[in-house]
Amino acid sequence: MILKNLSKSYDGKFVVTDVNLSLPENKVISFIGPNGAGKSTVLNMISRLHKKDSGQIIFKGKELENWDNNELAKNLAILTQHNNIQSKITIKELVSFGRFPYCQGRLKDEDEQKVIQALEYMELLDIQHKYLDELSGGQRQRALIAMTIAQDTDYILLDEPTNNLDIYHSSRLMKLIRSLCDKLNKTVIMVLHELNYASFYSDIICVFKQGRLEKVGNPTEIIQHDFLKEVYQVDFNISHIDGKPLCIHF
Amino acid sequence: MALNHIKLIFLLSLCTLSIASYQFIFVNFDFFSFAMQLRLPKLLAMCVAAFCIGYSSLIFQTIINNTIVTPCLLGMNALYLLVHVSLVFIFGMGSFIVTNTYLAFICDLLVMTVVASFVYSYIFKKTKYNVLYVLLIGTVMTTMFTSIQNSLIRAMDPNDYDALLATLTASFSNINIKIISICFVLCLVLYFIFKKDIAKLDVMTLGRHNAINLGIDYDKTTKRLLICTTLYIAIATALVGPISFMGLITTNIARTLFKTYKHSILLSGSVLIAILVLITGQLIVEHIFTYSIPVSVFITIAGGLYFLYLVLKQSKGNI
Secondary structure: OEEEEEEEEEOOEEEEEEEEEEOOOOOEEEEEOOOOOOHHHHHHHHOOOOOOOEEEEEEOOEEHHHOOHHHHHOOEEEEOOOOOOOOOOEHHHHHHHOOHHHHOOOOOHHHHHHHHHHHHHOOOHHHOOOEHHHOOHHHHHHHHHHHHHHOOOOEEEEEOOOOOOOHHHHHHHHHHHHHHHHHHOOEEEEEOOOHHHHHHHOOEEEEEEOOEEEEEEOHHHHOOHHHHHHHHOOOOEEEEEOOEEEEEOO | OHHHHHHHHHHHHHHHHHHHHHHHOOOOHHHHHHHHHHHHHHHHHHHHHHHHHHHHHHHHHHHHOOOOOOOHHHOHHHHHHHHHHHHHHHHOOOOHHHHOHHHHHHHHHHHHHHHHHHHHHHHHHHHOOOHHHHHHHHHHHHHHHHHHHHHHHHOOOHHHHHHHHHHHOOEOOEOOHHHHHHHHHHHHHHHHHOHHHHHOHHHHOOOHHHHHHOOOOHHHHHHHHHHHHHHHHHHHHHHHOOOOOHHHHHHHHHHHHOOOOOHHHHHHHHHHHHHHHHHHHHHHHHHOOOOOOOHHHHHHHHHHHHHHHHHHHHHOOOO
């Protein structure tokens, strides 16, 4: 996926300015940066939820706008934080929607299998018949992630996936994301707030600040005292565990 | 779900029962065909209106992702009446556009579609589908449309006004029978035109982001469904006049009765409940209250209370 001169403004104010980025396949890529840095907006433009003002997004050799909607849904999945689902719908039914691009609502055996698999991944099998409005925030989030997994796309985009999840489920999710990439050859692009998750689980980190792409690199290149201090305006204490940088900022 | 299908069948039989009793109760068999002639068009009109209201309200709720908003609450039927009055105001009652019932009706529908899809999609976009704003603006618009309509009526030639009144005040005791056949045909045509979009409603309940993620052209589908809703509401209003809260009652009972997201079931349920409420209500009004109180009064009172209940219940969470 290649981004060229990507820009977006709201009411004359630029929220994303001139982003140039080339994202390799089969990697876990994290977008980090302070609030209002434009990382979610970039993710939303990549996933066609927001229209871009100018620039190009080239996905699998073809410009994003020229993709057929349904075809794109088989190649790229996104999960955002805006999920206000009011209908009476069970976890399993929600996850089954992940198969919609393939079967338009009429599930075949193969689809059914993928749904069960996704439920298993997210440890939702025992509560699969519960209604969504009976769930806690974390369970809901897991159900939505399971839907994205059932969609079985090469690219998975996640906007703050660890929101609402406790430590057990967020670290499990990060491991799952790693295995999606390593075992199933998926490309995962996500917006993260926890620097250490980004550092430990991603191959590439893109740092945004005030709508601009500041730096792209592997965790060791990014998690550096002076650079992070400049981006976040906070003092960091950086140490290493298993050869990976760990930063503490209390 | 098998349970939901059983409920649907049960509802269907209740509807059939009420339709049959409306049609045949207290019929004097000496004048059988005369009675049928009187009752059948009315029955048909009510069924068509019930279908329009039950169907469109549910679609509308899914578009806006909220279960307490209905097209009527946002002033759609007030808009229809305004369009009709404006037409008479501009062309005069003597013009062939107005005197020809069909032509007038088609003109109403066309103008209504253009105006409503413009106004409502603009409002939805501006408020970013924020229900509280939409509801507030809707209330203001209802009043505004009605006020403009009243001003037009006051400024109108008294003869025109007199003639207009007959077509304007459609109600259950004064059903606009002339247009029943065209309404029936239109409903069928609309049903098939928008069938494909209706099939996407299940996915659209997941919200804009998830629907787009699953490959739906959300904005285009929303616009088409909004037009669909507008037309159905216009048809219902032309036939039986405005009944606020009708859509609210049917959709919410349907949602409580059938705990599902599947619109095939919800839509059928909503339509059946609308038919049941309207026809049973009319039956009671005709034979128990002997026309002293129109059925829309009952529906508005019950619906108003129900609306308050729903708002209060929902406000514990978030609207």
